Amino acid sequence: MEAIKSSFPVYFNYQVQFTHGLFDKKNPLFVEIVQQASKQPSKLLWVIEQEVANSQPELTAAMDAYCQHHQLQQCGKPLVIGGGEAIKNDSSLLKSIYQAINEHGICRHSYIVAVGGGALLDMVGFAAATAHRGIRLIRVPTTVLAQADSGVGVKNAINYFDKKNFLGCFAPPYAVLNDFNFLISLPQRDWRAGMAEAVKVALIKDAEFFYYIQQQAQALTQRSMPAMQHLVRRCAALHAAHISGSGDPFEFGSSRPLDFGHWAAHKLEHLTAHRLRHGEAVAIGLALDSTYSYLAGYLAQNDWQQILATLQDLGFTLYVPELSQQLDKLEHPLNIFRGLREFQEHLGGELTIMLLEKIGQGKEVHTVDIALFQQAILLLKELR
Ligand SMILES: NC(=O)c1ccc[n+]([C@@H]2O[C@H](COP(=O)([O-])OP(=O)(O)OC[C@H]3O[C@@H](n4cnc5c(N)ncnc54)[C@H](O)[C@@H]3O)[C@@H](O)[C@H]2O)c1
Ligand SMILES: [Zn+2]
Incomplete structure (x- = not known):
């Protein structure tokens, strides 16, 4: 038949x-x-x-x-x-x-x-x-x-x-x-939180947009409407272009570039019982994955420093204690790295994490070095 x-x-x-x-x-x-x-x-x-x-x-x-x-x-x-x-x-x-x-x-x-x-x-x-x-x-x-x-x-x-x-x-x-x-x-907190997603998409797709945010950080935090309108439009355009142009709008594959920084962010939202807004958690996730990218030798030190400084200029906190609780107990429910498994489970398929090669260009990996990630967390704790 x-x-x-x-x-x-x-x-x-x-x-x-x-x-x-x-x-x-x-x-x-x-x-x-x-x-x-x-x-x-x-x-x-x-x-x-x-x-x-x-x-x-x-x-x-x-x-x-x-x-x-x-x-x-x-x-x-x-x-x-x-x-x-x-x-x-x-x-x-x-x-x-x-x-x-x-x-x-x-x-x-x-x-x-x-x-x-x-x-x-x-x-x-x-x-x-x-x-x-x-x-x-x-x-x-x-x-x-x-x-x-x-x-x-x-x-x-x-x-x-x-x-x-x-x-x-x-x-x-x-x-x-x-x-x-x-x-x-919008309260100041939510005005700020959304900007994390703009930094995210700029970092993986559009260096010029990242430098715009860097340069306008003060105006943005002081609620300049023209600066915010540009940020919203550019960020929305990059997202829409990705959805319509990536060839995988419904995410059938394992790759999910727009989720840069999100494996840790989603876990942190849960670990903090949503004390953190989504955008606030994303800012920490971006700092963490950028720091890991730097320690792993993918990202230049200068780019890494600019990323952290820009997030801080926007007013984001880049470390919360929940990042390092039970840090060595990988199976503990409060361990941040459980987020990697949950991320993969949610997405399906092979573990695929977006990291950074340079400002404006992501790099996907399928395995991560947990010891190096632990080092990245401790570095963020020190820098706070
Ligand atoms: N579907 C997707 O692709 C996607 C992508 C990213 C995030 N998300 C989800 O989006 C949610 C976060 O969204 P958010 O950052 O907009 O937060 P939110 O919806 O939680 O809103 C934040 C706060 O702002 C208040 N608020 C909303 N509009 C306001 C206004 N105009 N004036 C005053 N207060 C206002 C809300 O009451 C709330 O207290 C999370 O659940 C996240 O998972 C979904
Ligand atoms: Zn998000």
Whole structure:
């Protein structure tokens, strides 16, 4: 009997747009995006992060007025939910999104519009991708990290079994609408944290961008909007280009260059019980993997020093005690190197870690020298 072979490409196409005042009645962006698939009115279900609604009290009224003005069909009042990593740990919130989808009869041609930080977008994205096998999702990211990195991509997830992003899927959004005005109300900590992802992508892909961040470090920490807008745009463009141009948007292979610094970061988020923000943990992961790259002889000393100095100039802490707890007990649950195994397990296939050859150029390895990594951790501890 001859086998039936199936092989077909699936084409995805979405835009990442940048704007100010997304819900000003005169701003046509949102209505154009919603009406691009069909002029027929489609239903909109809003999910907004509580903290965003609190810090921008006029927001929900502006959305409502925008919808009335442009005759967009909203489903009830916006669902206002918490934010931050905690919502990815609480599966009852996921259920509340499914409930709203069910109650309002949201179909695959309707839209869920998620307004919030990376954690909310990950969680709502997962709900949108799984209800009815996929409802159109419009992401409106409200943090630096989400506008520059997480909101731009194709991954959605919640945490489960105490493991980060254990339940998740690859599902591209319908559109990503980055409104820079949301960044104004961000606490300094979150303003800073997102910049770690920009340093990450600059280090592996774009030396010029790294030198931009280095040069603008002070302006960036002092909340220069033009400097931040450039950072967000460039970082988002590099991520989007990687997703559409790498040939592996759904990560079937073992290589995951955009996860530079992330094996340790994910473990540190867990070991610190999320005391660290994702971006803060990434900054430490970048410092660690850059230090290892230097000690292993891949990266020049001068490049290594510039990387650490730039991260520090941005205000990042590059060492936390959780890095070195139970350092010699590799099987201890609190040992950082358990993160390597978990990273491989999550990714599948051969262990593949991105390191650095020089600023702007990564280098993948499949084995690591744990003793040298321990040395790297102790060096970061000394330099603190
Ligand atoms: N899907 C992906 O590809 C991907 C990539 C990177 C990171 N992530 C995930 O993203 C999450 C981190 O995202 P994040 O850094 O945006 O953090 P976050 O979503 O936890 O938000 C950080 C804080 O900022 C608050 N906030 C959000 N917008 C605000 C605003 N405009 N004004 C005032 N406060 C605001 C939130 O309430 C929260 O307290 C992590 O869960 C991480 O795993 C996902
Ligand atoms: Zn990240």
